[in-house]
Amino acid sequence: MSSGSGSGSDPHLLSLLRAIRLRQSAPDAASAGEADTAAALSDIPVREEPEEEPESPRPADAGLLWRGDPGATLGRASMKAIPPIGGVNPSGPAAPVPTIPPIVGVRTGGPPGTEFPAAQNYPAIPRRFPGRTLPGPGAGPGRDGMDPADDAALRDTQRLLSTSLTFAGGPDAVAGRLWRALDQAQPALLESLPGAPDGQRAQLARAITWLIHTMDDPPALVTGCSAVGAALAECGIQWNQLHLVGAALAESMRTGMAPGTWRQEFDQAWRWTWQHTYEWIVHGGTLTAYQPTIWDTEVVEHDLRRDDLAVVRLRPFLPMPYRPGQYARFEVPAVPGIWRPYSLAGAPHREDVIELHVRAKTETGVSGTLVHHTRPGDRIRVTRAEGEMALPTESGRPILMIAGDTGVAPMKAMLAELAATADTRQAVLFWGVRDLTELYDIDALTALAAEIPRATVIPIVAEGDPGPYPSGLVTDAVATYGEWTRHEIYLAGPPLMIASTSEALHRLGVPRTRIHHDPPE
Incomplete structure (x- = not known):
C-alpha cells in the first residue's frame, strides 16, 4: 500500500503495490522488459536436437525473482534442500516474514469454469491485516484498509491486462500460443501435468481469465496463487521449469496483436504481474511440506446406473496428479469432516476428469449423498491420491x-x-x-x-x-x-x-x- 497505509500492513500484499509504484517511477524498466522478452524467446531449443544446452543463470534484470537451487522440486521432496519460504519477496529483509494467512473470498470472474481455485478450500477469517482494524464505511482508506491510490493502481494494471488480452484475441487464443511455446521450450513441464493437450489449453485459458479478474483483490490473488503452487508441487514441477512462463505469456500476447498495437506498458504489466504471481506460487508449493493438499472439484456428470449405484465424474479446478489404480479420499458438503476413499477410474493421460463408482451404503452419509443427492455443478473436495497399485514398469510383463x-x-x-x-x-x-x-x-x-x-x-x-x-x-x-x-x-x-x-x-x-x-x- 502507499505510505498512507501504515506500518502494520501485510508485507505480502504490499509487495504487489510496491512493484507497481516502481514500474511507474522507473522509465528504464520498459526498455529492459522489452529486451528481456525478446531475449528469453529468441533461442528456444528445438525438441528434436540430440542434446539440450544447459541453462545459463538468469540475468539480474530478467524480471523474475529466484530463490535457492533452480533445479529443486517444489513441495515435500525438496524440503531438505530448500529452506521454508516465510514471505514472498526474496529481495526483502533477512528476518522471517509472517506466512500468508488463508483468506476467504476468491470471487468469480467471467463465465462458469473460470472461477478456480474455489474459495471453500480456505476457512473464513476476518478481513483485516495484522495489527490493524478496518475503518468504518466511508472513513479513511478504501476496502481492506487500502489507500484509494493503491486501489487505483491495481485497477490500472488490471485494465492494461484486460485490454491487452482483448487485443491479443482472447484467453483461448492466448492460451493456445502459450501452450505451444511451453511445449517447445519446456515439454517436461506439460508432461508433468494431467490431461490431454486440449484440456491443458482450456485450463490455461481459465487461469488467465481468473488472474485478470482477481487482480484488484490482492488477498484472493495471494490465496489462489498459493493453491496453484500446491497443486503444481504435487505434480512434481521444478522451479526452473517456470522461468520462461512470464516471458512466454507476454510474447503470446504480443504475437496475437495487429502490427503497432503492442505497447511497452502491456509488457511491463504482464511481467510485473507474473513476477509476484510466481513468488506466491512458490510460497504455496513450499507449504505442501507442512499441510495436506486439498483439491476442489466440480461435478460435471452424475449417472445413476442402478437404484443404489452411480458413476460420478468430477473436474478438479487445479491439476491433480494420480496413477491409474490409485484411490483418494472425498468429502461432500452435506457431511463435513468425513472423508471416504474411492478409486479413481479416470484416464490422466486423456482428460482432466476423474471418475468415481459409488455404491450407496445408506441413504445419507458420503456414499448416500454421492449416489442420491449429488447433481452436476456440486462441489466436492478430494485429497491427494494414495495407494500402491500401478501398472508394472516392465513392458513385457502380462x-x-x-x-x-x-x-x-x-x-x-x-x-x-x-x-x-x-x-x-x-x-x-x-x-x-x-x-x-x-x-x-x-x-x-x-x-x-x-x-x-x-x-x-x-x-x-x-x-x-x-x-x-x-x-x-x-x-x-x-x-x-x-x-x-x-x-x-x-x-x-x-x-x-x-x-x-x-x-x-x-x-x-x-x-x-x-x-x-x-x-x-
Missing part, C-alpha cells in the same frame, strides 16, 4: 486383473492407461458379479478393451441367468482359464473376495509378491 462389484473402477483406469499409451502387453480382466444387473459398466469396459491390442474383459456371473457370460465363482474361473505365475496380478473389491482370491492364486503357484491390492478399510 497383467491379470480380478475385480468384484465396484472394484472394477481401478481396473478401468489401468485399461484406459493401456489404451492411451498403445501398450501391447497382454491384459485380462475378470469381473465377478452376483447377477447380470450388476454389470453396470460393461459397455465402457468392452470399448476400452477393443482399443488395446491384447486385452480381454471376462464377466463372471455367480447367480441366475448368466446370459452370454460364464457362470460360477470368479476364483474358479481364474483357475480354469489359464496359468498366471508370470503375470502381475491386481485385486479390487469386497475384503472377503480379495482374501479368498489371493489365497486361491497362491495355491495355484503365484508368488505373493506378484499379487497387488490396497489394504481393506
Whole structure:
C-alpha cells in the first residue's frame, strides 16, 4: 500500500503495490522488459536436437525473482534442500516474514469454469491485516484498509491486462500460443501435468481469465496463487521449469496483436504481474511440506446406473496428479469432516476428469449423498491420491486383473492407461458379479478393451441367468482359464473376495509378491 497505509500492513500484499509504484517511477524498466522478452524467446531449443544446452543463470534484470537451487522440486521432496519460504519477496529483509494467512473470498470472474481455485478450500477469517482494524464505511482508506491510490493502481494494471488480452484475441487464443511455446521450450513441464493437450489449453485459458479478474483483490490473488503452487508441487514441477512462463505469456500476447498495437506498458504489466504471481506460487508449493493438499472439484456428470449405484465424474479446478489404480479420499458438503476413499477410474493421460463408482451404503452419509443427492455443478473436495497399485514398469510383463462389484473402477483406469499409451502387453480382466444387473459398466469396459491390442474383459456371473457370460465363482474361473505365475496380478473389491482370491492364486503357484491390492478399510 502507499505510505498512507501504515506500518502494520501485510508485507505480502504490499509487495504487489510496491512493484507497481516502481514500474511507474522507473522509465528504464520498459526498455529492459522489452529486451528481456525478446531475449528469453529468441533461442528456444528445438525438441528434436540430440542434446539440450544447459541453462545459463538468469540475468539480474530478467524480471523474475529466484530463490535457492533452480533445479529443486517444489513441495515435500525438496524440503531438505530448500529452506521454508516465510514471505514472498526474496529481495526483502533477512528476518522471517509472517506466512500468508488463508483468506476467504476468491470471487468469480467471467463465465462458469473460470472461477478456480474455489474459495471453500480456505476457512473464513476476518478481513483485516495484522495489527490493524478496518475503518468504518466511508472513513479513511478504501476496502481492506487500502489507500484509494493503491486501489487505483491495481485497477490500472488490471485494465492494461484486460485490454491487452482483448487485443491479443482472447484467453483461448492466448492460451493456445502459450501452450505451444511451453511445449517447445519446456515439454517436461506439460508432461508433468494431467490431461490431454486440449484440456491443458482450456485450463490455461481459465487461469488467465481468473488472474485478470482477481487482480484488484490482492488477498484472493495471494490465496489462489498459493493453491496453484500446491497443486503444481504435487505434480512434481521444478522451479526452473517456470522461468520462461512470464516471458512466454507476454510474447503470446504480443504475437496475437495487429502490427503497432503492442505497447511497452502491456509488457511491463504482464511481467510485473507474473513476477509476484510466481513468488506466491512458490510460497504455496513450499507449504505442501507442512499441510495436506486439498483439491476442489466440480461435478460435471452424475449417472445413476442402478437404484443404489452411480458413476460420478468430477473436474478438479487445479491439476491433480494420480496413477491409474490409485484411490483418494472425498468429502461432500452435506457431511463435513468425513472423508471416504474411492478409486479413481479416470484416464490422466486423456482428460482432466476423474471418475468415481459409488455404491450407496445408506441413504445419507458420503456414499448416500454421492449416489442420491449429488447433481452436476456440486462441489466436492478430494485429497491427494494414495495407494500402491500401478501398472508394472516392465513392458513385457502380462497383467491379470480380478475385480468384484465396484472394484472394477481401478481396473478401468489401468485399461484406459493401456489404451492411451498403445501398450501391447497382454491384459485380462475378470469381473465377478452376483447377477447380470450388476454389470453396470460393461459397455465402457468392452470399448476400452477393443482399443488395446491384447486385452480381454471376462464377466463372471455367480447367480441366475448368466446370459452370454460364464457362470460360477470368479476364483474358479481364474483357475480354469489359464496359468498366471508370470503375470502381475491386481485385486479390487469386497475384503472377503480379495482374501479368498489371493489365497486361491497362491495355491495355484503365484508368488505373493506378484499379487497387488490396497489394504481393506
